[in-house]
Amino acid sequence: MIFRQLFDDATWTYTYLIGDPVSKEAILIDPVNTHIDDYLALLDEYGLKLKFSLETHVHADHITASGLLRQKLGAQTAVSSLCGAETADIQITDGQVFELGESEQIKVIATPGHTPGSISFLWRDRVMTGDSLFIGGCGRTDFQGGSASDLYDAITQRLFTLPDDTLVYPGHDYQGRWVSNIIQEKTTNPRLAGKSKEEFIEIMNNLNLPKPKLIDEAVPANRYCGLEEEERQDAIEQRDQGQSKPKISTPDLVNAAKQLVTEVDVNKAKQLINNGEVLVIDVREESEYEGGHIDGALFLPRGVLEFKIGTIPELADKSKPVLLYCRSGNRSLLASKTLQDMGYTSVLSMAGGYEAWSKAS
Numbered sequence: 118m119i120f121r122q123l124f125d126d127a128t129w130t131y132t133y134l135i136g137d138p139v140s141k142e143a144i145l146i147d148p149v150n151t152h153i154d155d156y157l158a159l160l161d162e163y164g165l166k167l168k169f170s171l172e173t174h175v176h177a178d179h180i181t182a183s184g185l186l187r188q189k190l191g192a193q194t195a196v197s198s199l200c201g202a203e204t205a206d207i208q209i210t211d212g213q214v215f216e217l218g219e220s221e222q223i224k225v226i227a228t229p230g231h232t233p234g235s236i237s238f239l240w241r242d243r244v245m246t247g248d249s250l251f252i253g254g255c256g257r258t259d260f261q262g263g264s265a266s267d268l269y270d271a272i273t274q275r276l277f278t279l280p281d282d283t284l285v286y287p288g289h290d291y292q293g294r295w296v297s298n299i300i301q302e303k304t305t306n307p308r309l310a311g312k313s314k315e316e317f318i319e320i321m322n323n324l325n326l327p328k329p330k331l332i333d334e335a336v337p338a339n340r341y342c343g344l345e346e347e348e349r350q351d352a353i354e355q356r357d358q359g360q361s362k363p364k365i366s367t368p369d370l371v372n373a374a375k376q377l378v379t380e381v382d383v384n385k386a387k388q389l390i391n392n393g394e395v396l397v398i399d400v401r402e403e404s405e406y407e408g409g410h411i412d413g414a415l416f417l418p419r420g421v422l423e424f425k426i427g428t429i430p431e432l433a434d435k436s437k438p439v440l441l442y443c444r445s446g447n448r449s450l451l452a453s454k455t456l457q458d459m460g461y462t463s464v465l466s467m468a469g470g471y472e473a474w475s476k477a478s
């Protein structure tokens with residue numbers, strides 16, 4: 118087996134390389150964009166072919182290299198389906214297994230709490246915990262849709278139920294430590310050892326941490342696998358025209374969302390808006406919104422929806438009926454599905470989007 122723990126000292130981030138020496142297939146977990154050349158050199162050194170680039174979650178402190186690794190090496194990018202990173206090739210679900218060659222299996226364990234889409238990867242005797250569990254700590258839960266209650270359950274019910282000697286490899290460490298194990302965290306982690314759920318929540322609610330420096334740049338970029346702005350626009354346009362690149366599975370997601378979201382046509386939408394029965398949300402990008410939008414529509418781009426929604430007071434009440442629209446009706450289906458997953462109970466998506474609306478006006 119080949120296992121390497123790599124470190125980005127600008128953001129204190131750990132990246133993991135796992136390689137199968139027989140098949141020569143490899144994965145990277147949480148690669149950082151500024152280290153792309155290091156990864157290429159390392160893969161070359163071992164003669165490995167990168168099969169997957171996996172994320173433990175959408176990061177707020179660094180930009181992922183996964184989009185670049187896909188471009189350069191054809192590696193498939195994979196993020197939890199709950200992260201809203203719809204340009205990723207694979208939308209990961211709990212229990213999913215990634216295989217390298219005939220014998221190596223990397224299993225997904227859903228560990229929500231730091232973000233709703235946070236996951237850990239179990240491989241052989243070790244678990245890569247991302248920001249769900251750190252050595253003597255854990256990821257914060259005060260932004261990106263975090264939940265201290267969910268994190269407590271994830272750590273105590275999913276991670277602490279692994280064998281005691283399972284090695285814990287975290288997504289960050291700020292004190293130069295690199296590995297721990299389950300029993301050590303169970304017995305010495307100051308946030309968790311002997312702590313009830315209520316005590317843990319109390320601790321998490323009083324951390325008073327500053328906002329990460331890169332969050333406004335990193336989170337939107339990571340929703341697009343770290344791709345540059347122009348490349349993102351391409352990916353969006355291809356997706357809306359149903360011409361995604363072969364490895365992008367967004368049309369499947371759109372079709373899946375279609376089964377779960379209620380759509381209304383422009384006429385019905387007009388009627389609801391005129392009667393003041395819905396709150397209208399434009400989920401397109403800023404340039405599209407500025408080019409014209411429905412009067413009174415709230416601006417909440419799909420790419421940052423989960424992260425910005427908490428800042429919009431009108432959306433605090435999850436039972437309030439909302440109507441979402443985009444350019445042609447696909448992105449708003451995905452955004453509607455996300456809102457439903459977040460607990461919004463009365464969500465409508467406008468079929469045909471702003472194009473249909475403009476034609477009908």
Ligand SMILES: [Fe+2]
Nearest residue numbers: 176177248256
């Ligand atoms: Fe994080």
